[in-house]
Amino acid sequence: MKILILPDRDAAVASCVALIADALTDKPDAVLGLATGGTMEPVYAGLLDRTRAGQVSLDRMTSFNLDEYVGLSPEHPQSYHAFMQERLFAPLKLEPARTHLPRGDAPDPVAEAARYDAAITHAGGIDLQLLGIGRNGHIGFNEPSSSLASPTRVKTLTRATREANARFFGPDEAVPRFAITMGIATILRSRHAVLLATGAAKAEAVAAMAEGPLSARCPASALQMHPKVTVVLDTEAAAGLELRQYYETVHPQGQEVTLV
Numbered sequence: 001m002k003i004l005i006l007p008d009r010d011a012a013v014a015s016c017v018a019l020i021a022d023a024l025t026d027k028p029d030a031v032l033g034l035a036t037g038g039t040m041e042p043v044y045a046g047l048l049d050r051t052r053a054g055q056v057s058l059d060r061m062t063s064f065n066l067d068e069y070v071g072l073s074p075e076h077p078q079s080y081h082a083f084m085q086e087r088l089f090a091p092l093k094l095e096p097a098r099t100h101l102p103r104g105d106a107p108d109p110v111a112e113a114a115r116y117d118a119a120i121t122h123a124g125g126i127d128l129q130l131l132g133i134g135r136n137g138h139i140g141f142n143e144p145s146s147s148l149a150s151p152t153r154v155k156t157l158t159r160a161t162r163e164a165n166a167r168f169f170g171p172d173e174a175v176p177r178f179a180i181t182m183g184i185a186t187i188l189r190s191r192h193a194v195l196l197a198t199g200a201a202k203a204e205a206v207a208a209m210a211e212g213p214l215s216a217r218c219p220a221s222a223l224q225m226h227p228k229v230t231v232v233l234d235t236e237a238a239a240g241l242e243l244r245q246y247y248e249t250v251h252p253q254g255q256e257v258t259l260v
């Protein structure tokens, strides 16, 4: 794991945006794995800024989002379809055929999950998978106890996750109980995984992911088995790392250093 610790949230977000932009510069038709959640909002805003400044184009990329709530149609305002539409796809006028999310309103969610996994494979696999992390260590919606060999499938959400995500829903709206999520095995197949975590609320999960045992108790710890992971943190999210000094020596201020 390459662990980059940036001085604050804005710097961490900028570093994450730069990684995505660099991947698109190297390969304009890259397949991106995209994530939702509050952490990603400034990332998409940063990508929009870079696009408008002519520094990067998303026109030729293909994307697959990590997950979607079961039961929500793409038009539902709290669906992840709507989240992506509002923050990235519509402002950039991206071709709908290039942007994929699981259909939460599919009549057979189990079949939809299998179809989605196959579609990722058919597209050639994911070049860069963007990830956030839940406070309980989930990635996508792979809750604690998820099989570390899981494909895309339907998962039951924990109460903690439903409570954490309730802020995106109205006071009278229930957070869905199920989601379709890329599995841990699906995520591990990506060629590069970039996980962004900011803020003190993520410190414990980040420490368990990077330095804890490989365990389904913390599904993100499966990333220890990924051959190419970049973890981008602000100092608050890095606060629980025992080997922090080492990471800061290897990558001072979260910067890459040359090897000679």
Ligand code: GLP
Binding pocket: 035, 036, 037, 038, 039, 040, 066, 067, 131, 132, 133, 134, 135, 139, 140, 141, 161, 165
């Ligand atoms: C959701 C998403 C995850 C995301 C996590 C953290 O449950 N399924 O992909 O990483 O929440 O979200 P936030 O960035 O809002 O803390």
